[in-house]
Amino acid sequence: MIVLLVDSLMPDTLEDCIRHRTAPALQFLISRGRYWPNCVTVFPTMTASVDSSLLTGVYPDVHRVPGLIWYSPEEEAIVNYINGWKCVRKLGITRCAQNVLYSLNEKHLSKQTTTLFEELDKLGVSSASINAMVHRGSRKHKIRLPFLVHLATGFRFRQDISGPDILTLGAMADTKIERHIPARLRRGGQLYGINDSYAVSVLKHLIQSGEQPDFTLAYLPDNDHRVHKSNPAHAESSLIQVDKHIQSLLDTFGPWDRALEQNIIIIISDHGQTRIGRGKQFNIDLDRLLHSFRVLQLGEHVAGHELIVCNNERMAYIYPLKPAIEPEVIEKLVGEARIDLIAWKEADGVRVKEGGSGREVYFARSGPYMDMYQSAWDIIGEWEVLDLRTEGSRIHYGDYPDVLSRLYGALYSQDIPMIVITARPRYEFKSRHHPTHLNGGSHGSLHKYDSFIPLIVAGTQHPVKEPPRLVDLKHFVMELFVHKVAAP
Numbered sequence: 001m002i003v004l005l006v007d008s009l010m011p012d013t014l015e016d017c018i019r020h021r022t023a024p025a026l027q028f029l030i031s032r033g034r035y036w037p038n039c040v041t042v043f044p045t046m047t048a049s050v051d052s053s054l055l056t057g058v059y060p061d062v063h064r065v066p067g068l069i070w071y072s073p074e075e076e077a078i079v080n081y082i083n084g085w086k087c088v089r090k091l092g093i094t095r096c097a098q099n100v101l102y103s104l105n106e107k108h109l110s111k112q113t114t115t116l117f118e119e120l121d122k123l124g125v126s127s128a129s130i131n132a133m134v135h136r137g138s139r140k141h142k143i144r145l146p147f148l149v150h151l152a153t154g155f156r157f158r159q160d161i162s163g164p165d166i167l168t169l170g171a172m173a174d175t176k177i178e179r180h181i182p183a184r185l186r187r188g189g190q191l192y193g194i195n196d197s198y199a200v201s202v203l204k205h206l207i208q209s210g211e212q213p214d215f216t217l218a219y220l221p222d223n224d225h226r227v228h229k230s231n232p233a234h235a236e237s238s239l240i241q242v243d244k245h246i247q248s249l250l251d252t253f254g255p256w257d258r259a260l261e262q263n264i265i266i267i268i269s270d271h272g273q274t275r276i277g278r279g280k281q282f283n284i285d286l287d288r289l290l291h292s293f294r295v296l297q298l299g300e301h302v303a304g305h306e307l308i309v310c311n312n313e314r315m316a317y318i319y320p321l322k323p324a325i326e327p328e329v330i331e332k333l334v335g336e337a338r339i340d341l342i343a344w345k346e347a348d349g350v351r352v353k354e355g356g357s358g359r360e361v362y363f364a365r366s367g368p369y370m371d372m373y374q375s376a377w378d379i380i381g382e383w384e385v386l387d388l389r390t391e392g393s394r395i396h397y398g399d400y401p402d403v404l405s406r407l408y409g410a411l412y413s414q415d416i417p418m419i420v421i422t423a424r425p426r427y428e429f430k431s432r433h434h435p436t437h438l439n440g441g442s443h444g445s446l447h448k449y450d451s452f453i454p455l456i457v458a459g460t461q462h463p464v465k466e467p468p469r470l471v472d473l474k475h476f477v478m479e480l481f482v483h484k485v486a487a488p
């Protein structure tokens with residue numbers, strides 16, 4: 001089985017490509033398999049939280065990775081897993097390497113959950129992770145940082161990291177596969193080998209050398225960078241480039257049909273993107289909005305501050321360090337009409353207010369209402385805030401798919417007081433030292449633009465739980481291997 005995780009792949013773009021016949025490989029997989037345009041991803045719609053759910057099959061309240069950027073009270077520090085591995089210059093390579101390469105997998109991802117790689121290993125199924133951020137598994141691997149990075153870290157990075165049988169992290173993991181990768185890709189290159197060409201070339205080598213494991217997850221990040229810069233409505237040219245990589249992968253098997261005789265191939269995305277407006281007003285400046293509070297700045301110590309802001313593009317976590325200021329902070333946020341939702345923990349549930357209007361709704365687990373994912377809820381207040389409708393006791397989601405489980409999952413990913421905010425469509429949050437994307441694309445929120453992803457399953461007719469969610473993919477993969485459906 002091969003799972004290709006294509007960053008920022010969106011259903012609309014995929015369908016444009018199919019209509020224009022510009023993505024023959026994806027078209028082939030759809031025509032020979034099954035396709036869903038309405039698979040729902042995890043919130044925050046950021047790679048770190050999404051990948052953690054993909055590998056563990058649970059939401060952040062269970063796997064405990066809150067997002068790409070969040071505050072850890074144990075470490076008294078803001079954790080940043082590198083926005084697309086790119087923040088290196090801002091936070092320093094040591095902190096970033098430490099967070100992404102080690103802490104995410106070995107410390108932050110809860111030991112109470114097991115990853116797909118760990119469970120496959122127990123079944124005796126071999127597996128590989130190619131360039132994915134979350135890769136915890138039963139084997140230990142050596143990290144070998146490229147020379148310049150190594151120099152910058154002062155040679156301090158010594159830990160082994162865990163992964164499945166085969167692990168690559170671009171040029172950073174010390175694997176025997178490396179010498180088979182073309183030299184131009186190997187020598188650092190774009191983002192130390194965290195790119196599509198590198199990932200596909202590793203996968204092709206595994207297939208050609210007869211070393212392809214039973215299960216392979218490969219992460220293709222390039223599409224995300226391109227969609228951020230251009231604009232989600234014009235993402236077709238970017239997806240055409242991704243499709244070329246998938247074509248060359250299918251070519252490895254000879255006729256494309258043979259690829260599906262020998263493999264189950266799954267294509268999934270981690271999140272969508274929302275088009276951001278052109279003018280400066282489309283950036284909601286959180287430093288300015290919250291200037292009356294003592295907000296922790298990058299590099300400062302927590303002591304003496306009132307508030308920590310962790311900006312995840314179209315969502316942010318805001319941590320009031322003193323309980324007394326929480327109502328005042330919420331009032332400030334609710335007064336900003338460009339903020340879509342403001343949510344926080346209350347009793348065992350979640351209180352949500354709408355930015356501008358201040359309309360509110362409260363929900364908690366178990367209750368008289370049931371959603372299409374078989375979760376039961378109690379909901380009190382103005383349902384319109386979350387665009388919920390009911391038919392008898394049945395909940396229907398509108399602009400915010402699977403919003404109850406997803407918002408709950410984010411707020412209960414940590415036990416400390418925290419406020420979640422999301423930006424309205426076309427807007428994103430701005431903070432010092434964070435990338436913004438005026439006239440481009442951005443993601444992070446609960447809105448359907450960021451949340452609906454395509455799912456393609458080819459090479460098996462095994463039933464997929466519908467409507468599909470990214471969080472349910474692990475269970476699907478396990479079912480196939482437990483029932484040996486995937487065995488050749």
Ligand SMILES: [Zn+2]
Nearest residue numbers: 008224228443
């Ligand atoms: Zn992105």
